[in-house]
Amino acid sequence: MLNRRLFLQGSAVLGCSAAAHPLMSTVTLASAPGDKRLVVIILRGAMDGLDVVQPYGDAGLRGLRQTLSLGPEGGAADLDGFYAAHPALAGLMPLWVAGELGFFNAVSTPYRDKRSHFDGQDMLEAGTGMDVPVAMVRDGWLNRLLQVMPGARAETAYSVGAEELHVLAGAAPAMSWAPEAWLTLSAQARGLLGHIYHDDALFREAAAEAMEITARGAGPMLAGKGAAGASEALAKFTAERLNEETRIAAFSLTGWDTHRGQASAIRGPLTRLSEVVTTLRAGLGATWGQTLVLAMTEFGRTARENGSRGTDHGTGGAMLMAGGALRGGRVYGRWPGLGEADLYAGRDLMPTQDVRAVAGWAMRGMFGIEAGLIERSIFPGLDLGSNPGFLA
Numbered sequence: 001m002l003n004r005r006l007f008l009q010g011s012a013v014l015g016c017s018a019a020a021h022p023l024m025s026t027v028t029l030a031s032a033p034g035d036k037r038l039v040v041i042i043l044r045g046a047m048d049g050l051d052v053v054q055p056y057g058d059a060g061l062r063g064l065r066q067t068l069s070l071g072p073e074g075g076a077a078d079l080d081g082f083y084a085a086h087p088a089l090a091g092l093m094p095l096w097v098a099g100e101l102g103f104f105n106a107v108s109t110p111y112r113d114k115r116s117h118f119d120g121q122d123m124l125e126a127g128t129g130m131d132v133p134v135a136m137v138r139d140g141w142l143n144r145l146l147q148v149m150p151g152a153r154a155e156t157a158y159s160v161g162a163e164e165l166h167v168l169a170g171a172a173p174a175m176s177w178a179p180e181a182w183l184t185l186s187a188q189a190r191g192l193l194g195h196i197y198h199d200d201a202l203f204r205e206a207a208a209e210a211m212e213i214t215a216r217g218a219g220p221m222l223a224g225k226g227a228a229g230a231s232e233a234l235a236k237f238t239a240e241r242l243n244e245e246t247r248i249a250a251f252s253l254t255g256w257d258t259h260r261g262q263a264s265a266i267r268g269p270l271t272r273l274s275e276v277v278t279t280l281r282a283g284l285g286a287t288w289g290q291t292l293v294l295a296m297t298e299f300g301r302t303a304r305e306n307g308s309r310g311t312d313h314g315t316g317g318a319m320l321m322a323g324g325a326l327r328g329g330r331v332y333g334r335w336p337g338l339g340e341a342d343l344y345a346g347r348d349l350m351p352t353q354d355v356r357a358v359a360g361w362a363m364r365g366m367f368g369i370e371a372g373l374i375e376r377s378i379f380p381g382l383d384l385g386s387n388p389g390f391l392a
Contacts, residue, residue, distance in 0.1 A: 024129030028168040029241050033151040035290045036366040037242045039249045043297040045256030047320025048311050054101040054316040060338030063307040083331045088270035102328035104186030104319040108351035115313035120298030125167040127379045139170025144378045167250050183235035228272050233274040239283025260308035277322050289324030302347050327392045356382050365391040
């Protein structure tokens, strides 16, 4: 049956034009059976996990950072006596108390040493290991999830935004729709639509709704709001779709490359991430209880603060997790320590967990995907390891 998204996409041939909003990140959506919802947020630019969830209880931190990651004395919210959340995440602390916010520390993809954003992001979205050239992988791990998910319908996968995220690219086809775009129908196109569908009960209602949307415009919703407003609009749109037939959503947020002046540079992206999560929670309502949000980045940053009061490209990092399906209020992962002998290559936080394993256990618990399928088909060559137990 025709729905509004499919109709609006097809209406381009009748004079519909779209211009992608420059501050809106790409969103991809896919519908699947069941009640669980999974939201994957790609944080582009390499988020500094040591600053987001600060291990102030490790004595080695102060020897590595003098102006960053100062813990509670710098305004961070104490989480458990060892970790503290960056002050820009203050808006998420009620979720921590409610058990709907958590972190997974010392995580990374298998990517090592080259520290290229492009290569790191490609590997993150492809879900491969170092033994498989990313250029040879044509699909992303969320698409491979759809391919093995019982009852998933290929035609209900959507890519929304200016470009498709590779994490959902693949054999399960994704249709495109840009919720952030200015949609305009010329007077001729509106007249033609009205004439064509006047006597067609199936299409007439969809045509009328499309013309109503274009008449009031999607663009004004975003005009003048800047990056924060665009991110909030993105989250509202995602929540709206998750409350309907969509079960899997993925989008990206940028701005995490903090080589200098990190204290101020990271505040904006963290604030936007916090607003995205709280907007999702508000928009989902009761559906939030069936939702898991995983926010992940291509790699971490150096343990040591640089001369520009920033951090450089590193290895181990952190994931932010949220949702009513999460057993939150805790920081997961084995902490490797910050002593000189504990650091990877003498400079980075040592990874103790594979990002793919965290995502794999989310698939296992949320959608009942067999462990063997996850290790063979979705993340080929991955050893899931033991269940970290982060799902409620």
